[in-house]
Amino acid sequence: MRSVKRGFRRLSILPGMLVPLLLTGCEQDMADQPKYEPLEAAAIFPNDQSARPLVEGTVARDTVIEPRPARPPLPMTEAVLKRGRERYDIYCAPCHGRAGDGEGMIPERGFPRPPSYHTDRLRNAPDSHYYDVITNGFGVMFSYANRVAPEDRWAIVAYIRALQLSQHATSDDVREAGLEDKLREAK
Ligand code: HEC
Incomplete structure (x- = not known):
């Protein structure tokens, strides 16, 4: 009876080994995504540049947009x-x-x-x-x-x-x- 139990225990290790194996498979897919690496050439853009310029008026997330005072606050001294x-x-x-x-x-x-x-x-x-x-x-x-x-x-x-x-x-x-x-x- 005891030896049968031990046998089961050994079997239960199997899924534990399979999961990492499957994950490595996924990882490979993610590395091969259809995307341009930094500075990679892309024939579909002018000058083959895959790096696109920012859209005009783009503002960085942390940009502080300062309100402008209505009138110059300084005297002309x-x-x-x-x-x-x-x-x-x-x-x-x-x-x-x-x-x-x-x-x-x-x-x-x-x-x-x-x-x-x-x-x-x-x-x-x-x-x-x-x-x-x-x-x-x-x-x-x-x-x-x-x-x-x-x-x-x-x-x-x-x-x-x-x-x-x-x-x-x-x-x-x-x-x-x-x-x-x-x-x-x-x-
Ligand atoms: C590296 C060069 C450079 C520096 C330094 C620079 N400017 Fe300019 N500035 C330009 C150029 C070039 C233009 C024209 C831009 C255009 O029309 O695309 C311009 C345009 C302007 C204009 C005219 C805008 C209009 O209505 O036509 C003003 C006013 C101005 N700059 C003020 C300043 C002030 C004040 C400073 C200093 C704090 C400064 N600039 C520093 C290059 C510079």
Whole structure:
């Protein structure tokens, strides 16, 4: 009686051995899925690229979409303009040029040339447009949201406004600012 029991016990090991065997079979199927490996060529796409570009407007799951304050929270003081110039020269001038004319060093080397800030369209664009371009990027220009803090974005906008004025001031502006003497001296 005892030996019969032992025999059964031995048999009951069998399914235990079968299951892992079956699972290995499955694993093989999963490895051979009909999918493209990273960087694998795919004749059905242009340039044989199986890696597809992100759909326009794709936002990463953890992206923080910051609400934009309705009005620039910074007063136009000399300190703000100085800060704006410093940040502008670091983050924007390499492409937009120190004068904002789009003649930066990077476009010289082949990056698409940005438009000059001294066109009617950009002169008339609201401050919020500049803030949004820095925050979200624009066309081929990427976002500077993770490099330029919101306060500094407004400081840069203030400085761009000063740049625009510097290239487009009327004699009325000069008179209002009480700078006629300086202008005469410069002539
Ligand atoms: C790497 C180069 C590069 C840098 C750096 C850069 N930009 Fe640009 N920017 C561009 C290009 C190129 C365009 C034109 C994009 C397009 O039309 O596709 C552009 C466009 C713009 C425009 C015009 C948008 C319009 O309405 O036509 C503004 C404003 C602007 N950038 C502001 C900034 C500011 C402010 C900074 C610094 C925080 C900055 N950019 C940094 C390359 C750059």
